[in-house]
Amino acid sequence: MKNILVTGGAGYIGSHTCKALALAGYEPITYDNLSTGHADAVKWGPLVTGDLHDTQKLTACLDQYKPLVVIHFAASAYVGESVINPFKYYQNNLGGSLSLLEAMRSQSLDKIIFSSTCATYGMTDLQLIDEACPQQPINPYGKSKLMIEQILADLSNQGQLKQISLRYFNAVGDDEDGEIGERHNPETHLIPLAISSALEGPELKIFGTDYQTPDGTAVRDYLHVQDIGKAHILALECLLSGGESNFINLGTGKGHSVKEIITCLQELGISVRANKAPRRAGDPAFLVANPLKANTLLKWQPEYTNIKDILKTAIAWHTKA
Ligand SMILES: NC(=O)c1ccc[n+]([C@@H]2O[C@H](COP(=O)([O-])OP(=O)(O)OC[C@H]3O[C@@H](n4cnc5c(N)ncnc54)[C@H](O)[C@@H]3O)[C@@H](O)[C@H]2O)c1
Numbered sequence: 001m002k003n004i005l006v007t008g009g010a011g012y013i014g015s016h017t018c019k020a021l022a023l024a025g026y027e028p029i030t031y032d033n034l035s036t037g038h039a040d041a042v043k044w045g046p047l048v049t050g051d052l053h054d055t056q057k058l059t060a061c062l063d064q065y066k067p068l069v070v071i072h073f074a075a076s077a078y079v080g081e082s083v084i085n086p087f088k089y090y091q092n093n094l095g096g097s098l099s100l101l102e103a104m105r106s107q108s109l110d111k112i113i114f115s116s117t118c119a120t121y122g123m124t125d126l127q128l129i130d131e132a133c134p135q136q137p138i139n140p141y142g143k144s145k146l147m148i149e150q151i152l153a154d155l156s157n158q159g160q161l162k163q164i165s166l167r168y169f170n171a172v173g174d175d176e177d178g179e180i181g182e183r184h185n186p187e188t189h190l191i192p193l194a195i196s197s198a199l200e201g202p203e204l205k206i207f208g209t210d211y212q213t214p215d216g217t218a219v220r221d222y223l224h225v226q227d228i229g230k231a232h233i234l235a236l237e238c239l240l241s242g243g244e245s246n247f248i249n250l251g252t253g254k255g256h257s258v259k260e261i262i263t264c265l266q267e268l269g270i271s272v273r274a275n276k277a278p279r280r281a282g283d284p285a286f287l288v289a290n291p292l293k294a295n296t297l298l299k300w301q302p303e304y305t306n307i308k309d310i311l312k313t314a315i316a317w318h319t320k321a
C-alpha cells in the first residue's frame, strides 16, 4: 500500500484530504488526539489516537506503517483564541511539529507537506498576495506557523528533508457527498456561524465595519475544502517524483467581504441574523491570494470558483437533518 501519514486527519481539512487520498489510490493513516477532530470522520484508513507531543508513539506509528510522506495538519487553528492564549499555540503548533520532525528523523522519513496559512502574511496593502510578500504575522497563530515554515526551510536547505508548505487562505464548504463536514466545537468560523444564525443559533457578530475595504468589513479568499484536498495530492506527487521544497499559496484569487458572504447566503435562502460588533483582535483587513504559483508549479486549479457554489455545499451540510 502507498501509505501516507496524516496528522490531524480527523479534523475538518484533514478528513476531506483523507477522502481525496483514498480516491487517488493512497492509504491515509490518521494520527490525531481528537482534541478538535472526530473519530467518525476517519473513514478512509486507520486511526491512531495519539498526541503530537508523544514522540515515541509517533515513531512507532511511522515504523509500523512506513508512510511515503507525512501530511501535517494537526494544530490549534483559531486566530482569535491565539491572541488570548498564545502559549497554547506555541506549545501545540511549534512544540508538536518539532516532536513530529524528531520522529521522522529517527525513521529516516524525509518528505512532509505542511499546513501553513495566509495568516503568516499579516497586514498587507497588496491586492493579491504572492509568496514573495513579506511575512509579518499579527497574531500568535500566524507566528507559530511562520516559525515552523522557517524550521522546515532550514532543514531543507541542509538537505535533511523535502517540504512543501501550502499556505491556505480560508477553507470553507463541505464534502459534496455529505459524508463529512465542518464540525468545530466551539465554532468560530464565519460561514457556519452565519448559517446557524438563521437556524437555532445566536445572531452573527460582524467583527469590524470600519476596515479600509469597500464596504468596511474584512475581506477573505474563501476556498473550497475539496480543492484544498486535491492540492495535497498534487503536492504529494510533486515530492514523490523528486520535486523541490517550496512555499505555495492556495487560494482562488477572489476576495469577499463579510457583508458579501451574508448577502450571498440570503440570496440562497438563508436568513442570516447579524449585527455589528467591534473588530476581533488579530484580524487583518484583507487577505486574498495570488494563486499563480500553485497554478503553474502544481498544475492546480480550484474547481469551485463561484462563492455561491461553495456556500451551497456548506448550507447542505449544516442544514442536514
Ligand atoms: N480552516 C482554515 O481555514 C485553515 C486555513 C489555513 C490553514 N489551516 C491549517 O490547516 C490545518 C487543519 O485545520 P482545520 O480547520 O481542519 O482544523 P481542525 O481543528 O478541524 O483539525 C485539526 C486536527 O488536528 C488534531 N490535533 C490538534 N492538535 C493535536 C495534537 N497535539 N496531536 C494530535 N492531533 C492534534 C485535532 O484533533 C484535529 O483533528 C491546521 O494546521 C490549520 O492551521 C486551516
Ligand SMILES: O=c1ccn([C@@H]2O[C@H](COP(=O)(O)OP(=O)(O)O[C@H]3O[C@H](CO)[C@@H](O)[C@H](O)[C@H]3O)[C@@H](O)[C@H]2O)c(=O)[nH]1
Residues within 6 Å of the ligand: 077, 078, 079, 080, 116, 117, 118, 119, 168, 169, 170, 171, 188, 189, 190, 191, 193, 204, 205, 206, 207, 208, 218, 219, 220, 258, 280, 283, 287
Ligand atoms: O463570528 C464571526 C466570525 C468571523 N468573522 C469574520 O469573518 C472573517 C473570516 O473569519 P474566520 O472564518 O474566523 O476565519 P479566519 O479568522 O480568517 O481564520 C481561518 O482562516 C485562516 C486563514 O485566513 C486560517 O489560517 C485559520 O486557521 C482559519 O481559522 C474574518 O474577517 C472575521 O473577522 C465575523 O465577522 N464574525
